[in-house]
Amino acid sequence: MLDHLxxxxxxxxxxxxxxxxxxxSIGHALKLKNNKGDYSxxxxxxYSWWAMAAIFTLAFMVxxxxxxxxxxLISFLALKEYLSLIPTRRADHRVLFWVYLVxxxxxxxxxxxxxxxFIIFIPVYVFLFLPMRMIxxxxxxxxxxxxxxxxxxxxxxxxxxxxxxxxxxLPTEVNPAGGGAGLVLFxxxxxxxxDVFQYVWGKLFGKHKVIPKVSPNKTWEGFxxxxxxxxxxxxLLHTWLTPLNLLEAVLAGLLIGIGGFIGDVTISAFKRxxxxxxxxxxxxxxxxxxxxVDSLTYTAxxxxxxxxxxxx
Amino acid sequence: xxxxxxxxxNRIRLPKDGPAIIIANHNSHLDTMVLMTLxxxxxxxxxxxxxxxxxxxxxRFLAWFALSIVGIIPLDRQIKGxxxxxxxxxxxxxxxxxxxxxxPEGSRGEPEQMSILKNGISHLAKRHPDVPTTxxxxxxxxxxxxxxxxxxxxxxxxxFVGKPLFWQGSxxxxxxxxxxxxxxxxxxxxHSDECS
Numbered sequence: 001m002l003d004h005l006x007x008x009x010x011x012x013x014x015x016x017x018x019x020x021x022x023x024x025s026i027g028h029a030l031k032l033k034n035n036k037g038d039y040s041x042x043x044x045x046x047y048s049w050w051a052m053a054a055i056f057t058l059a060f061m062v063x064x065x066x067x068x069x070x071x072x073l074i075s076f077l078a079l080k081e082y083l084s085l086i087p088t089r090r091a092d093h094r095v096l097f098w099v100y101l102v103x104x105x106x107x108x109x110x111x112x113x114x115x116x117x118f119i120i121f122i123p124v125y126v127f128l129f130l131p132m133r134m135i136x137x138x139x140x141x142x143x144x145x146x147x148x149x150x151x152x153x154x155x156x157x158x159x160x161x162x163x164x165x166x167x168x169x170l171p172t173e174v175n176p177a178g179g180g181a182g183l184v185l186f187x188x189x190x191x192x193x194x195d196v197f198q199y200v201w202g203k204l205f206g207k208h209k210v211i212p213k214v215s216p217n218k219t220w221e222g223f224x225x226x227x228x229x230x231x232x233x234x235x236l237l238h239t240w241l242t243p244l245n246l247l248e249a250v251l252a253g254l255l256i257g258i259g260g261f262i263g264d265v266t267i268s269a270f271k272r273x274x275x276x277x278x279x280x281x282x283x284x285x286x287x288x289x290x291x292x293v294d295s296l297t298y299t300a301x302x303x304x305x306x307x308x309x310x311x312x
Numbered sequence: 313x314x315x316x317x318x319x320x321x322n323r324i325r326l327p328k329d330g331p332a333i334i335i336a337n338h339n340s341h342l343d344t345m346v347l348m349t350l351x352x353x354x355x356x357x358x359x360x361x362x363x364x365x366x367x368x369x370x371x372r373f374l375a376w377f378a379l380s381i382v383g384i385i386p387l388d389r390q391i392k393g394x395x396x397x398x399x400x401x402x403x404x405x406x407x408x409x410x411x412x413x414x415x416p417e418g419s420r421g422e423p424e425q426m427s428i429l430k431n432g433i434s435h436l437a438k439r440h441p442d443v444p445t446t447x448x449x450x451x452x453x454x455x456x457x458x459x460x461x462x463x464x465x466x467x468x469x470x471x472f473v474g475k476p477l478f479w480q481g482s483x484x485x486x487x488x489x490x491x492x493x494x495x496x497x498x499x500x501x502x503h504s505d506e507c508s
Contacts, residue, residue, distance in 0.1 A: 076466075080317065084452060084468040090422075093458060096465045280468060281319055 045285030078157035091139035110165035182241035201225025227257030263298030338415035339454030444476035449497035
């Protein structure tokens with residue numbers, strides 16, 4: 001069952017659970033030590049992490065295709081959250097059906113490793129097709145807004161996130177240490193921990209706000225501390241999971257740290273525009289799927305093209 | 313249910329057993345199915361949606377499905393010039409301890425827009441003053457499967473359960489309270505939506 005995974009990947013998966021055990025212990029210790037503070041939010045956040053890590057690991061271990069289907073499911077849930085939140089036109093009901101249909105195609109291209117199609121399908125073909133489908137229906141009121149919001153949603157929730165799937169299918173020979181799965185783990189672990197690092201640095205030393213209008217809790221101290229910690233972690237993990245050399249690992253760490261921040265605040269701006277706090281309620285303590293993968297929507301394509309340019 | 317995904321607020325307020333009246337805003341054929349899935353499975357056989365006879369009994373297959381599978385109580389929407397009591401079936405069912413689902417807007421109408429609640433519901437409440445009426449505000453189902461469409465498109469949908477209310481002696485009071493409940497349930501929804 002585990003033949004398709006390199007030993008380092010299995011080690012990294014075990015590492016994730018090690019981290020979760022530590023996080024859970026800290027959470028409970030804080031609760032015991034400090035009765036006054038309310039840690040239920042923190043604890044439900046950690047429990048959600050357990051559930052996510054368990055499902056992710058399971059999908060990873062079964063087979064490559066199950067992992068691809070799992071990434072497709074994440075895209076589906078994220079797109080569903082997005083479309084449930086944005087105002088859509090009654091006339092576009094059938095267009096929305098096509099929007100959802102993009103997901104299986106996009107992940108199929110990754111599955112058969114047809115890179116040319118994978119990379120242009122949404123930006124070119126779907127981009128040209130959706131307006132045409134709308135025009136056949138014939139409703140022109142709100143056309144620009146509808147076509148713009150639908151395509152942006154597809155780019156964020158399907159195109160961007162599907163780069164995880166293509167990372168997974170990249171040939172193992174180039175990266176004997178970790179294979180495609182190693183690259184996915186490197187990206188996902190760094191992106192998610194980057195969120196945590198930025199949060200913790202911000203909580204401890206945060207003073208100067210970066211963009212108070214979009215996200216009042218983001219501070220320069222949190223941002224810089226987070227990016228540097230993520231870069232340090234990239235340096236520690238790079239020989240284990242990726243083909244990168246030291247300098248490239250530093251660059252990858254900076255790219256993930258900075259890209260993750262921008263992805264995070266982009267989804268914040270989206271939520272602020274719609275006047276919602278969370279994108280959904282699927283993950284207790286976190287909010288919706290889109291709240292959790294916000295940083296990945298930026299880091300996945302950025303890291304993919306970085307490594308693809310250098311090695312594939 | 314992967315296609316839909318429901319966020320239910322205040323599930324605890326749902327009736328645990330019959331007799332009870334559940335009323336909701338109506339946007340989609342999915343409404344009835346969603347409301348039925350909210351109730352515990354062991355009382356499902358007591359649940360009967362009250363539905364338009366002219367629509368659901370218009371052909372034999374639909375009539376069989378509506379009456380035998382879903383268990384609707386047919387309601388004649390044209391009551392002018394009739395001497396028969398249109399609510400007799402519904403009233404009798406309540407007397408037998410059933411749970412009725414009603415959509416007082418009368419029709420699905422434009423997606424995600426509330427129309428005026430019809431008074432018929434108050435006649436039923438008047439005859440059964442000790443039966444609770446639970447208002448439920450549904451959001452999103454009109455996007456998933458609006459009137460006139462056959463393709464279900466996935467959306468997250470919200471279900472807001474209101475406080476059960478009883479007949480207090482006047483139709484106006486009952487209808488005002490019902491309307492207020494729907495307004496405040498709809499206000500729980502964090503943002504105004506649906507562009508025109």
